[in-house]
Amino acid sequence: MASSGFSNRKNFGIGGILISHIERQQPSPPTVIVIGGGISGISAARALYNASFKVILLESRNRLGGRVHTDYSFGCPVDMGASWLHGVCNENSLAPLIRSLGLRLYRTSGDNSVLYDHDLESYALFDKDGNQVPQQVVIKVGETFERILKETEKVRVEHATDMSLLQAISIVLDRNPHLRQEGLEYEVLQWYICRMEAWFAADADTISLQNWDQEHVLSGGHGLMVQGYHPVIQALAKDLDIRLNHRVKKISQRSNRVIITVENGNTFIADAAIITVPLGVLKANLIEFEPKLPEWKLSAISDLGVGNENKIALRFNSVFWPNVEVLGKVAQTSDACGYFLNLHKATGNPVLVYMVAGRFAYEIEKLSDEEAVNFVMSQLKKIIPDAMDPVQYLVSRWGTDPDSLGSYSCDLVGKPADLYERLCAPVENLYFAGEAASADHSGSVHGAYTSGIMAAGVCRRRLSVQHGMSDLFQLVMREEFAEAVVPLQISRM
Incomplete structure (x- = not known):
């Protein structure tokens, strides 16, 4: 792996002399506990460490990364959680780090993809009999779906109260019979709805019409991390004080101090804490707060x-499927549709990844690994009847995993518009970060990363004032990642 480019905080020249002088004048640095070792927590800890704070990161799992998890058991990297960089551009907050590590991206879509992370031309869809849907039908229905979604904007303007996106689509089709699809085209439309549900990780009848398209999507399209996200996690975690297998059970605020109690009864005391656990964990009340969080914070947690x-990732001995990025099966309902991401196209490894979202994702979790794989193979054999069996498989269970209890946040019907802002707002010396605390980029890795850095910045400024620390530290801090002279490494086969 390429050098991470981190400074070891050595003294250099005049700046180093200035730092040494300041250090002699300063009181002992503030202490901060970061709870959660996903990319948000690691980025927060990294920022505070670079600002010379004393930081301890507590992570409940036996690994770092949280919902960013690269598995290597296939002999190649397979991201079982987040796998895309949404916005392959210099404006993406992760771009400098990705460049400095020399990581490669495989671009799966441009800016105008109807389903965000894949272009229309990248699909090979099949009907229930295993016949491939003509590509012109796939593209034509995709363009119609774009028009349908555009028409939902009128429905939103006309209705003061929110409704589900699925209900809005129904209204659009009632008003515009020419947009209705029949037969095979109808099944292809259901497949597009299935893909849209995958973007939100929620069913279309729960997605908010008011908010579904309000996310700030960066330019540059979307790219798969060819080597997985693990090198990013590894680089950010360098030199940090990280305690794995430390499940936090209680957070107490006492006289400008925070007392953190973990599952084995041990406690940690700090000046502040940054809480980056997944929203699902907060919603399940798995951490006790003393005193209880204020109502404005609790309602934000509840309403998001x-x-x-x-x-379900499958490794095969050889490739027997078409050279496209996505294999899909169309059906009469969106939940009966399905699709496989072809990692061979992006990485050269004989791996297909079946992806399921919403209620169906929870249904899959009720099955054993073997049962889930058998179901997925039955879907694959409807597309390719002579498909061979996999030699290895992996199955994720983000919905029932006690350390995540879901994949990422989404906007529900009829909820207030300020939930993300309230979720990230501090409660005295408790700070909150994570993908769900990112108003503009929720559900994304770069959103979680930025949220952690922002929470660390607010925490640092407040504690610096309270402890009488000089801002001169910030004048001589070296840049974490210098702008690389090489561009992002992007491929598209």
Whole structure:
């Protein structure tokens, strides 16, 4: 792996002398506990460490990364959680780090993809009899779906109260019979709805019409992390004080101090804490707060939705499927549709990843690994009757995993518009971060990353004032990642 580019905080020249002088004048640095070792927590801890704070990161799992999890058991990297960089551009907050590590991206869509992370031309869809849907039909229905979604904007303007996106689509089709699809085209439309549900990790009848398209999507399209996200996690975690298998059970605020109690009864005391656990964990009240969180914070936690998306990854001895990015099966209902991500196209490895979202993702979690794989193979054999059996498989269970209880946040019907802002707002010396605390980029890795850095910044400024620390530290801090002279490494086969 390429060098992470981290400074070891050595003294250099005049700046180093200035730091040494300041250190002699400063009181002992503030202490901060970061709870949660996903990318948000790691980025928060990294930022505070670079600002010379004393930081301890507590993570309940036996690994770092949280919902970013690269598995290597296939002999190649397979991301079983987050796998895309949404917005392959310099404006993406993760771009400098990805560049500095020399990581490659495989671009799966441009800016105008109807389903965000794949272009229309990248699909091979099949009907229930295993016949491939003509590509012109796939593209034509995709363009019609774009028009339908555009028409939902009129429905939103006309209705003061919120409704589900599925209800809005129904209204649009009632008003515009020419947009209705029949027969095979109808099944292809259901497949597009299935893909849309995967973007939100929620069913279309739960997605908010008011908010579904309000996310700030960065330019540059979307790219798969060819080497997985693990190198990013590894680089950010370098030199940090990380305690794995430390499940936090209680957070107490006492006289400008925070007392953190973990599952084995041990306690940690700090000046502040940054809480980056997944929204699903907060919603389940798995952590006790003393005193209880204020009502404005509790209602934000309650009203934000958590979607679920799971992956069943299959490794084969050889490739027997078409050279496209996505294999899909169309059906009469969106939940009966399905699709496989072809990692061979992006990485050269003989791996297919079946992806399910919403209620169906929870249904998959009720099955054993073997039962889930058997179901997925039955779907694959409807597309390719002579498909061979996999030699290895992996099954994610983000919805019932006690350390996640869901995949990522989503907007539910009829809820207030300020939920993300309230979720990330501090409660005295408790700070909150994570993908669900990112108003503009919720559900994304770069949103979680930025949220952690922002929470660390607010925490640092407040504690610096309270402890009488000089801001001169910030004048001489070295840049974490210098702008690389090489561009992002992007491929598209």
